Amino acid sequence: MKPYFHAWNLVCQGMPKPFWAVLNSFKNLKRAWEKASESRLFEIGLRPIYLKKLREMRKNFDPLLEFSKIINQNIKIIVCRYDDDEYPARLKNLNNHLPPAILYVKGKIPSCSKAFVSIVGTRRMTGYGESVTKQIVRTLRDYNFVITSGMAYGIDSTAHKAALENRMQTVAVLGFGVNRIPDHLKQFAHTISKNGALIS
Secondary structure (H helix, E strand, C coil): CHHHHHHHHHHCCCCHHHHHHHHHHCCCHHHHHHHCCHHHHHHCCCCHHHHHHHHHHHHHCCHHHHHHHHHHCCCEEEECCCCCCCCCHHHHCECCECCCCEEEEEECCCCCCCCEEECCCCCCCCHHHHHHHHHHHHHHHHHCCEEEECCCCCHHHHHHHHHHHCCCCEEEECCCCCCCCCHHHHHHHHHHHHCEEEEC
16 A cells, blocks of 8 residues: 555645545545546545646656566655554644655654654754854753754754764754755754664
8 A cells, every 4th residue: 555655645635634635535535546536536625636636647747667676776655544653643733734644764663652843953064063062962862852954055964963972862854855865965864864864
């Protein structure tokens, strides 16, 4: 079923609301991919932009082949359904917000029993900002925190680097796909994935 989670996620462009509309309306995502009419999908809330994407993908997109490409890049697909034990429990309950139906992960998400601290900030980092970020991470080292950030230039990257220097686990939540990492960040991303995880 995961190949069709991936396919529908691409149709819905990563947006939780249309994806959950499909998940809640169809028990079998493979059958929905092959048989669901555009009129039925429109009824459950899929806007024309998603219907157009589906129409295009149904012509030349092979869900099984594309899923195998993801797996061959050592990327795990974790879904918020069918009791996937790897899906972070905290993400399932976001009060009034829908959780991401699918996560793409490279590496291993640290246990949710650990405390996570998010450190994010400007890309135009000052020397003072860099110093304070490193000091905060260093202070947290003895408390077994996991440092979470977005791997962007500036404060985010500094937080990850400080975590790695202090032998702490770190998680990068990306604003792009884990298979679309820019060349200049690939080595850094690889190091993070060996000491935590990349998540999209």
